[in-house]
Amino acid sequence: MTGLAIGVSSMKSGERALLHVGWELGYGKEGSFSFPNVPPMADIVYEAELIGFDETKEGKARSDMTVEERIGAADRRKMDGNALFKEEKLEEAMQQYEMAIAYMGDDFMFQLFGKYRDMALAVKNPCHLNMAACLIKCKRYDEAIAQCGIVLMEDENNVKALFRRGKARAELGQTDAAREDFLKARKYAPEDKAIAKELRLLAEHDKAVYQKQKELYKGLFRPKPDPKPKPKNWLILIWQWLLSLFHRLFNRQMQKAD
Structure with missing residues (x-):
């Protein structure tokens, strides 16, 4: 071009x-x-x-590489990214993952079928997932969600993609969507302790929110005590006394009649 x-x-x-x-x-x-x-x-x-300048050691341009050579070059970039990730050099690691993904652009993937497509995805998808892990550490949660989404388009039940998207959504306060991701991930990895921990944290968060709302609404709807009792109307008191007196006199008259 x-x-x-x-x-x-x-x-x-x-x-x-x-x-x-x-x-x-x-x-x-x-x-x-x-x-x-x-x-x-x-x-x-x-x-x-x-993204950067690829000082490749392959000795040839990507367009001249065979499918195996191109996937192999991407895999080496991924391994370099993993080494940088372990050293907490997140920006440098992401650059390597991006370069690895660049070896397998849409035009390249479009031409692959069968085992070659599987080979390419076995390198490409982990790069997206590792990118998501870096982005979560960098608190770039929306971008992390996008990276996980790319993997889930190819593999809708990918446990790592569901888990990391759930983590990013939880950090953004999207608790219902996060729970949905964690529950689906647990379905395919029921013994995973990290998934269980995240679901427990969401349950604790929901409980804390419920308690806060309960206290708030209790304060709103509780009847306020009357600071000063209302003085009774003296006319009512006099009327009540007269009725009582009349009742006693009437009772005496009835007793005399008996």
Whole structure:
């Protein structure tokens, strides 16, 4: 891609850019009827992010690699990322995971079937999951959720993806969604202590919220004590006394009559 190469060559590491490529430097008069599907004489707009410069030891460009070589190069990047993750060098680790994922872009994955696709996913999915772990540590929870979502599109029952998405959602206060993820993860890993711990923490959180709400509503609806008793109306008191006196006199008259 001549136009894309020209645009990227002027970018700096970490830079994001929108690159407008005219059809002459894109897919030309014929266009492309494979992947991606591009009409003839179509201009293209790329949203590009230059992750870094891949000082690869492979000795050849990605486009010249076989499928096995490309997956192997991605796997080596993943291993480098894992080593950096253990050293708590999270930004550097994420850069390695991103480069590994870049070896297996959509255009590459689109062409894979059977065992080759399985081989590629066995490298690609752990990179997304490890990215999610880094992002959670960096408190970038929305991005972590997105990384887990990519894995779950391929494997909807992936326990690690469900667990890490649940962790990120819990941190964002999305407790119902987090519980749903943890419960689904527990279904496939019933003995996992980390999942049980997260569910217990959510239950404790819900209990604390309930107690707070209970105290709040009890204070709102409890009848307030009257600080000063209302003085009784003297007319009522006199009327009650007269009725009582009349009742006693009437009783005496009845007794005399008897």
